[in-house]
Amino acid sequence: MTLQAFAPIGVLIIIALIIGVIILMISRVFGPHNPSFRKNAPYESGMKPIGPGTRRMPVKFYLVAVLFIIFDVEVIFFMPWAVAMRDLGVYGLIVMGVFTLILVVGFIYEWKKGALEWE
């Protein structure tokens, strides 16, 4: 299969982008536009906004992202093995088992360290 097989997806992406931009512009054209100071203030349930909108965020979100990177690589590594599994047979199964075992040890470590706790 050549790269040409992916070309129709490019067509669909272009159509989707055009639709997105048209919808984005359509209410600029048809809707009224009467800005005022109060209307353009950040929404905080009707109160005067206090402080900046974007503040410091909990470090837990970064931790989740780091853990995700490790396991996402693993998931992607599963895919080529899944396609070629019937050819690799028992050998491939054992090799993949060892790989998964090492990963599971890391997973148990981070679980025990409390990296998965969210409090």
Place this chain on the structure above:
Amino acid sequence: MRIPRFVWIIGGLILLAAVLVGGLLVTISLVTTMFDPNAIDPGAVIKCSTSSGCSTIYPIIYSLILVVVILTGFAYTTLWERKLLAWIQHRVGPNRTGPAGLLQPLADAIKLIFKEDVIPDQVDKVVYYLAPVLKVVPVLIIVAVIPFGPDILVPWFDGNWYQVPLAVADINVGVLYLLGVTSLATYGMVLAGWGSNNKYATIGGLRASAQMISYELSLGLAMAVPVIIAGSMSLGDIVDAQRNIWQWFVFQNPLAAGILVLTLFAEVSRAPFDLTEAEQELTAGYMTEYSGMKFAMFMMAEYVGMIAVSVIAVSMFFGGYHIIPVDNVPILGPLFLILKVFIALSLFIWVRATLPRIRYDRLMALGWKVLLPLSLVAVAWTSIAVVLGEETQSSTAYGIVSLIFFVVIVVGGFLFLRGENQDADTAQDPVDLMNDPVVTGEPRSIGWVLLNLIGGLIAVPFLMVKALLTLLEGLGSAGGEAPTSDELAIEPVEPAGD
């Protein structure tokens, strides 16, 4: 001479009926020829991939039709959601605009078009405009790799019949494409939250990012299971491997199917995983500062995403366009798929109407501590069963291994849940040592010994499962012991003297 009014009416009705019936007959004859591969001389049919003109024009036409179908589907999904929610809550639902409220989506669209497009002062303009497009485009292109039916025949103006596939591009890395594009929608949510420069929006965007990436791991592992069984990453091969109902992958690995459905609920952030736009705490989450058609774009992305993930789930585990094999009557393919997607969408709405929102720490615990280990077990299940079945060249071995895994998982889950519900004070009584034959040395018959031997051998796997579960439970509570009921009890306040 004056013709009575009822003659006009009856005549008009007869004419209308004739036109309708005639049109219907012509359409049926055309469509049955189009979708029936045996109706035309096979020699005269041109395959689309071999003709340069067809392979240029066909993707454009098919993409346009697909987008129109999906957007119409989106409009009527919103109506069906409101109707079904209303019926579940014993209300009527929208019924004013058009017959039975059928024009409600149109009215909503017109209203939103003529609404003011408020752009708050504090936003980052580029990111603020980019985010809705980034959310809509991925969900519109997800279904590109999924076949909606077998190849059909269509006539074209040059007098030839062309055999065309009912997919934009059934590429050979389809599952990887699905994984990549479903996670792209996260960018739209995070950038919307960040670019709005608003507290609610920022929190919603952060929650969205953590939730998406946590559930994407289990999603990827659950998607590996159909790849293993079918031996291909092309969605066409995966669907064709589940031609009959008993071949559906949901019956070969129900665990992976359950995980896939749960993670897809989380990926489109629908109830009970709609933490990103929890109305009661975050107003509207990441789309708080959006109004007019930009708000409509986020709603559109949500509902188109629902349709897209329904198509994914149906194609991966629930037989795709097959209920009975549709090779001889290809027109049934899209109809079956639409029927299954409709059932899946109704499930989404039903769940929203019945389940309360899950707490955020429990959401993360479910994703990392429950679904991730379970999806590893699901992959192990299918891979061991497939490899053993391949080595012994028998489907019996495949079935037996699958059955063993199924029983072990059901029993393990049962034991685990029972252990969860057991209180410390209702623990079992200690063994009565004074009457135990091991301690007293009382002789027993050979039958008793044999029975115990067999029983002991059977018990070993169960004990291993139990030990594993105890280990996991201990690991789960390693961060700190739960407070006992004594510690939590409120000390009675001594009444002040006199």
